[in-house]
Amino acid sequence: MTDTSRRAGGYYWLASYPKSGNTWARLIIENLLAGDAGPADINNLAAADSATGWYWGERSLGFSMANLTQSERLSLRPELHSWAGKRPGTHYYKTHEGNFATPAGEPLFDPQAALGVVYLVRNPLDVAASYSHHRGRDIDDTIAKMADPAAELANSGSGQSPQPRQWMGSWSHNVGSWLDAAGWNRLVLRFEDLQAQPFQEAGRLSAFLKLSTGTENLRRAVEHSRFEVLAAQEQARGFDEKPSKAENFFRKGESGGWRSELSEAQIERIVSDHGPVMRRLGYLDAGGAPV
Helix, strand or coil, X not given: CCCCCCCCCEEEEEEECCCCCHXXXXXXXXXXXXHHHXXXXXXXXXXXXXCCCHHHHHHHHCCCCCCCCHHHHHHHHHHHHHHXXXXXXXXXXXXXXXXXXXXXXXXXXXXXXXXXXXXXXCXXXXXXXXXXXXXXXXXXXXXXXXXXXXXXXXXCCCCCCCCCCEECCCHHHHHHHHHCXXXXXXXXXXXHHHHHCHHHHHHHHHHHCCCCCCHHHHHHHHHHCCHHHHHHHHHHXXXXXXXXXXXXXXXXXXXXXXXXXXXXXXXXXXXXXXXXXXXXXXXXXXXXXXX
């Protein structure tokens, strides 16, 4: 494990496959840092930022990335991550990428450059329904994407996409790439546990990130990060991160919705695609049936 105990400042990765609780965790962090200032603004997540957009790379490199190919941008990422670790203060960067290698063969995510990673994971049966809504695609199409080891985000097919290419991988590849990567200071949070025991799991998150917070601040952060509070903010003011094809970002915020949203054939396909990792994470019982 990387020794980060003597480092001043630095950053943590908040990693996940899409629709697995990443935004929820980011808002818990924002609300922990906000204290008694009131619920954090979902459209102003200052502490928990994305580290994939052009602006992030250009701010650190000092030149425009507009004329670089997707491959060239991706190859620059390890250097950018190293730079980010030298910034003053503590930062939190989200990613949906797998912990893979760049085209040059370098690790995209170096444990020596970061303070650690929080990996958010959710039952892929629930991910399928939620991600389908998020993408504006049917569930079968999303199930196929979840099984694709070459699946990407923000790849327009040209070098001029506003986001660098992000290799997400399949759901199983994404999860395994982070859970099995050596050398990481790592916390794994299951969406289902965060929902069932929000105070306890938010406390684990706070402790891992070394956030100084008392019981009352933790209770307040959990309350301000409830699904109903976030959905109400989106309804009142919209949410900048909502895809144009989705009706809303905060859709249901529940576990087990797959029982009424997926067909038997769809359930069987997901279990067939991801059974070993589902079993590892407690999403299948001893007999291999979904729980």
